[in-house]
Amino acid sequence: MSTAFGPQLAACPGCVAAPNGAVEQAPTEARLALSLPSIHCQACISTVERGLNAVPGVRSARVNLTLKRALIEADPEVRALDLVPVLEQLGFEAHELDLSALGATETDRAGRELLMRLAVAFFASMNVMLLSVSVWSGASDATRDMFHWISAAITFPAILFAGQPFFRNAWQALRVGRLNMDVPIVLAIVLALVTSLWETSLSGEHAYFDAALTLTFFLLAGRYLDHRTRAVARSAAEELAALEVPRALRLDEAGQPAEVAVADLAIDDRILVRPGGRMPVDGVVLDGQSELDRSLLTGETLPVFAEVGSLVSAGEVNLTGPLIVRATAVGAESSLHQLADLVAIAESGRSRYTSLADRAAKLYAPGVHILSALAFLGWYLFTFDMRVALNIAAAVLIITCPCALGLAVPAVTTAASGRLFKKGMLIKHATALERLAEVDIVVFDKTGTLTNGNPQCDDFDQLSLPDQRLAYALAQGSDHPLSVAICRAAEQAGIEPALLTRQEEIPGFGTEGQHGGQRVRLGRAAWVGAAPGQKTAAYLDRGDGAPQALTFSDSLRPGAAAAVEALQAAGKDVWLISGDTEGAVSEVAGRLGIQNWMASALPQDKCDQVSALSSAGHRVLMVGDGLNDTAALATAHVSISPASALDAARVASDIVLLGQDLAPIAEACNVAQKATRRIRENFRIATLYNVIAVPLAVAGLATPLVAALAMSTSSITVSLNALRLR
Amino acid sequence: MSVLTYLIPISLFLGGVGLVGFLYTVRSNQYDDPEGDARRILSDEWDDHPKP
Numbered sequence: 001m002s003t004a005f006g007p008q009l010a011a012c013p014g015c016v017a018a019p020n021g022a023v024e025q026a027p028t029e030a031r032l033a034l035s036l037p038s039i040h041c042q043a044c045i046s047t048v049e050r051g052l053n054a055v056p057g058v059r060s061a062r063v064n065l066t067l068k069r070a071l072i073e074a075d076p077e078v079r080a081l082d083l084v085p086v087l088e089q090l091g092f093e094a095h096e097l098d099l100s101a102l103g104a105t106e107t108d109r110a111g112r113e114l115l116m117r118l119a120v121a122f123f124a125s126m127n128v129m130l131l132s133v134s135v136w137s138g139a140s141d142a143t144r145d146m147f148h149w150i151s152a153a154i155t156f157p158a159i160l161f162a163g164q165p166f167f168r169n170a171w172q173a174l175r176v177g178r179l180n181m182d183v184p185i186v187l188a189i190v191l192a193l194v195t196s197l198w199e200t201s202l203s204g205e206h207a208y209f210d211a212a213l214t215l216t217f218f219l220l221a222g223r224y225l226d227h228r229t230r231a232v233a234r235s236a237a238e239e240l241a242a243l244e245v246p247r248a249l250r251l252d253e254a255g256q257p258a259e260v261a262v263a264d265l266a267i268d269d270r271i272l273v274r275p276g277g278r279m280p281v282d283g284v285v286l287d288g289q290s291e292l293d294r295s296l297l298t299g300e301t302l303p304v305f306a307e308v309g310s311l312v313s314a315g316e317v318n319l320t321g322p323l324i325v326r327a328t329a330v331g332a333e334s335s336l337h338q339l340a341d342l343v344a345i346a347e348s349g350r351s352r353y354t355s356l357a358d359r360a361a362k363l364y365a366p367g368v369h370i371l372s373a374l375a376f377l378g379w380y381l382f383t384f385d386m387r388v389a390l391n392i393a394a395a396v397l398i399i400t401c402p403c404a405l406g407l408a409v410p411a412v413t414t415a416a417s418g419r420l421f422k423k424g425m426l427i428k429h430a431t432a433l434e435r436l437a438e439v440d441i442v443v444f445d446k447t448g449t450l451t452n453g454n455p456q457c458d459d460f461d462q463l464s465l466p467d468q469r470l471a472y473a474l475a476q477g478s479d480h481p482l483s484v485a486i487c488r489a490a491e492q493a494g495i496e497p498a499l500l501t502r503q504e505e506i507p508g509f510g511t512e513g514q515h516g517g518q519r520v521r522l523g524r525a526a527w528v529g530a531a532p533g534q535k536t537a538a539y540l541d542r543g544d545g546a547p548q549a550l551t552f553s554d555s556l557r558p559g560a561a562a563a564v565e566a567l568q569a570a571g572k573d574v575w576l577i578s579g580d581t582e583g584a585v586s587e588v589a590g591r592l593g594i595q596n597w598m599a600s601a602l603p604q605d606k607c608d609q610v611s612a613l614s615s616a617g618h619r620v621l622m623v624g625d626g627l628n629d630t631a632a633l634a635t636a637h638v639s640i641s642p643a644s645a646l647d648a649a650r651v652a653s654d655i656v657l658l659g660q661d662l663a664p665i666a667e668a669c670n671v672a673q674k675a676t677r678r679i680r681e682n683f684r685i686a687t688l689y690n691v692i693a694v695p696l697a698v699a700g701l702a703t704p705l706v707a708a709l710a711m712s713t714s715s716i717t718v719s720l721n722a723l724r725l726r
Numbered sequence: 727m728s729v730l731t732y733l734i735p736i737s738l739f740l741g742g743v744g745l746v747g748f749l750y751t752v753r754s755n756q757y758d759d760p761e762g763d764a765r766r767i768l769s770d771e772w773d774d775h776p777k778p
Contacts (some may be wrong), residue, residue, distance in 0.1 A: 012733055042765040065762030122746040127738055143730075150734060 023662055023670060032072040032080045034087070035239060036319075039068055043090070051090045055083060060068045065651075067235065069097070084541055097239065102683065117162040117218045125213035129708075132210040136705045141203075142190040144436065147198040151209040155193065162216050163189060181402060184368050185219060188212075188397040195394040200386070208389065208708040211707050218403040218715045226410035229417045236426050236658070248280040249273070251324065269327045273297050273318045275479060275507075284328035285310045288509035290321035291480065294624040295447045296646050298579040300670075301554055302536050303480070305524070315627055317646060317648060320480055321507020328693060355431045356679055357409040372396040375698045388700070394688070395702040399693045404714040405595070405607050408682035411722035416675035419726060424659035425668050432654035434640040434679070436672035438619045441633070442567050443610060445624035446578035450564075450662070451554035455481055455536060458551050460489040463540075466498070467548060470539050473497035474522035477504070477511040482538045482552055496519060510538070518543030535583055553587060559663030563590045566666030577601050577609055579628050605633040623665065625649055640665060640713030671725070678725055682718045689714040 037047060045063045050072060052061035059076040064071065072083065080096040087094040131147040139147060166189070170182040196207040205554035248265055249257040249272040257272045262280045270286065273279055279292075291303035294316050303319055304441050306312060312325060328371065375660060376393035392409065417427045429435060447453050460468065472490035475483035490497070500520070503513035510523015521541040525532035528539040530547035539547040564574050576597040578585045585599035598609065606624075610632045613620050622629065622636035632651040633639040641653040642660075650656055657664065693710045696702050702710075751757070 042768045045762060046769055046771065064759040065765065068757045112752055115757075116749060118747045119752075122742050127741055130737065131734075146730075165759055220751065237761060564742075 004385045030074050030076045031099060032074060032078070033099050034070045034072070034080060034083060034085065035095040035097050036063070036068050036070055036087070036092055037095075038093045039065065046093060046326055046334050047090055048087065051086055052083060052268060055086055058083075067239075069658055070094075075443055077483050090234075108231055111224070111231055114165070114224045114227055117164065117714065118217070118224055121213060121217040121220055123124055123160040124154050125210065125217045126161070128210045128213050130155055131334055132207075132704065144205075145200065145203045147612050147686060148196075148207045148209070148530075151207065152197060152200060153212050153215055155209040159193065159212060159216060160222060166216075166219065179362075179365045181365065181406065183356075184365050184397065185215070185401060185406075187369070188394075189215065191390075191394045192398050195390055197393070202387075206383045206385075206704050206706050208398055208707065210504075211704060211711065212394065213713060215398065215401055215709065218230075218711070219406045220522070222406040222410045225407075225414045229410070230430070232421065233417070233428050235428050236421075237656065238649070239550065242654065249277075250327065254500065262520045265330045267330055269330075271327060273325055275320055275325045277318050278315050279312050279318065280330075281325070281327040282313050282333075283311075283325040283327045285312060285323050286326050287324040288321050290323050291319045293317040293319055293481070295453050296628075298626075298628055300580050301451075301579075301584060307508065314522040320478065320505065334685050343717060355409070355434055355684070356676070357405070360683055361402075362404060364405065368397065368400045371400070371694065371698070378698075379700070390699050392697070395700075395707065396694065396697040399697040399702050399710060401689055401711070402686070402687065403711050404682065404686035404718045405424060407718050408686060408722075409713055410678055411719050412675050412678045412682065412725060415722050415725040420664070420668055420671055423664040424657065424661065425664050425665055426656040426658055428656060429654040432638055432674050433672045435619070435654070436621065436669060437676040439572065439638060441573045441575060441613055441618045442621045442623065443575040443577055443613075443636070444564075444594075445606075445622075445629045446576060446580055446627065447554065447586055448625040448627075448644065449623055450557060450576070450588060450592065451558045452557050454555055455485045456551035456555045457482075457485045457489040457552055459488065460493070460550065465495070465546065465551070465653050467542065468493065468495050468519060469498040470542065471522060471550065473500045473515075474503070474513060474520065474540070475509045476709075477513070480510075482536070482550075483511070485552055486522075486538070486550065515543070537662045551696060554584065556588070556591065557662050560662035561592055562592060563662040563665045566663070567669070568593070570666065570669065572669070575613075577606050577632075579606075579626075601628075603628040603631055610635045621669075622653075623662075623663065626651075633711070640668075674725060678722055682721055685717050685721065686714060 027060045036044075036048065039045065045065060048063050049061050052058055052070065052072055055074075055078070057078040059073045059075070061070055061072045063069070072078075084094045084096065089104075092173070128151045129617075131151050135144050135147055160445055166182045166185050169180065170186040170546060190207040192212040192215075196209050196212070199205075199207055205264075214525040247259050248262050251257055251258050251270040251272055256721070265281055266684075271280060275290065280382070285306055287308060287310055289305075289307045292306050292312065293303050294300055296317075297313060297315050306318075306323065310528070312323075314329075315353070345659055373392045373398045376389045379392050380389035383389065385509065397566050406499065413427075413433060416433055422426060444450050460471075463471065468490060472495055475486035477483075496514060500515050503511060505511045506523070506527075509527040510521055512519060512521040512523075514520070520543050522538060525537070525539050526549075528541035528547045530541075530549065531537045536552040538552070539549055541547045556637035573596065574592075574594050575590050576585060576592075578588075578593045578597075578599060579601050580599060582599040585597055589595075589597040598605075601609070606629060610620050610622055614635070614637065619637040622633050622639040623641070624630075624633055624639070625642050625650055627646055629641075630648050630652045633641060633649060639653040640655045640657055641649045642657045642662075645649070645656075647655075655668065689710060693702070694708075756763070
């Protein structure tokens, strides 16, 4: 697609922090971003930076190896498209990124804030712990009081700063009358601080300043882990979206094409779609003949013929000839977006899934409060001493406080997502791993998921050598996928093309030329005068009136066979549901050993089939890439789409497969099951520790030393258990 | 015991220096590209600080 990249004149967030006045220069420079998937070492960084800096107009270029991305500051007239070939010459694959879609990942403000709070909580808890250790090891009287007062002086400002995320969340929950995990946390922290201050002012023996701080520290660590996992997934997902820079060629009144953003198109605009381009809108063909690849929308592999008056839908790929299209539906009304409603309905159903952590919190929060209130009441009635009763109530809240619960899930999901990310899988949804662990049926789409959507010529070898050479020569004249497949087969066989004269491509039909005084053709059945067969085929007319058929089948994606085999070995049912014709689907199903398959499925059929399986009590994993899969992806218990999928499909799915290989899917199910097992184990550890510690606290035996020991051990056990996943 | 009047402020001060140092590294974008920074050390081209 030929695109122009408008200079991004955004002030860079880094400049704000920089001391020099770089911000003032912003309007005169362009900021560009390139994705560099293949860089991996120091030499790559130097080569890329040196190469980019040598381009005239580039002011500075810096590679970020973690994000595999280059950020370039340049004169406004430099365009990303000019830089891509430079890098390709240096041997690096480069793709233009839409900076405005990346915006949010530029500075990770929330993450940075959490990190600062974590640092403050760590600093304060270490210092207070030093003082507390002196108290526990025997400091008494005035010394102890002084240590307590110093602890208080450190603790109050530190908690005020570091505890803000919890205070905010708890307040938000309380305002709407709900209880969440943060409410007991805040209550425990506040109660611990108040009773400790009270005790200190009465020069009492026990103060919980260290407990309040370590609690904050451990919980912030959990939050930070959680945030990091999501941030990595989000930035990768945004990068996927930024890779598509949507542009269209609009014809003005004089018939001159001008490049505009797809968002600016209106109904009745005339749009030029070049061969290889994607339809930006729904519309009617005004001029031109071509073939359309509908595989992403319907799952058919065979291109569809389009001529004046044909209806086209957004997302279809124009294959052979230029088309002028009058837009009938744009943006949100186009068929690309119409399935959004279906998706929205299905999504609302899915959000009813509550994660293990939420279910635990729902039981936990009221339980702890009731227990602590009962302890307070019991001790008050027993001793009629407010101070003792309040101290014990605070001890119960602190010792039951969900350090381990707060770490149990984030630590495990971080370890699991990290492991899957290395294998090329991106976990988008917070509960995706838990849902993936429950799957017992896997439904695959065919075109673009199990297969590449690239046809392979099956019987090229059966042609006679002159015919092969002729077919090769004719195929070279076209970019049609079938022609490309013939060229590939011919190159593998090491054949020279025949000599042709007056070769031309007839858009929508095929190519023809003159060979040895005869007209030869390669193209559709009707055009060369052959009877169309069942399979995907092109026909070669050697000028003798007896066209020769060349049949094609779709090549399997790498890892497809391994993935299906591994899933079946793990005891899961594998289904294949496709919009393609019966012949093509049964052939692929046969090759992969899939017993359950369904052909010619409309988007609604796929969705219905998935809901039927779900209501029969199965947990369905849907793997698909096209618009026709979108509703099914959203309906399924959990869904995976490859990175090559349409944006709508990627949005609807929980997990995105970054590479070409399908094999990680089986691995992901395995990791998810292990992760869920670890989470449950962690909850069991936390419960066990509560079973031991709570009676101690209620009995009034929990000194600050016991609380600190119990709290740290449980948190560390839980984190170590999570690390076993790596 | 009077030694405490020196030691406690000193320990707090030293801890505070560490904290301030860490906050400075966070604020000056030193955690933006940990992988790249680890490898840039091998480069002959001096690259003292990230470009703004």
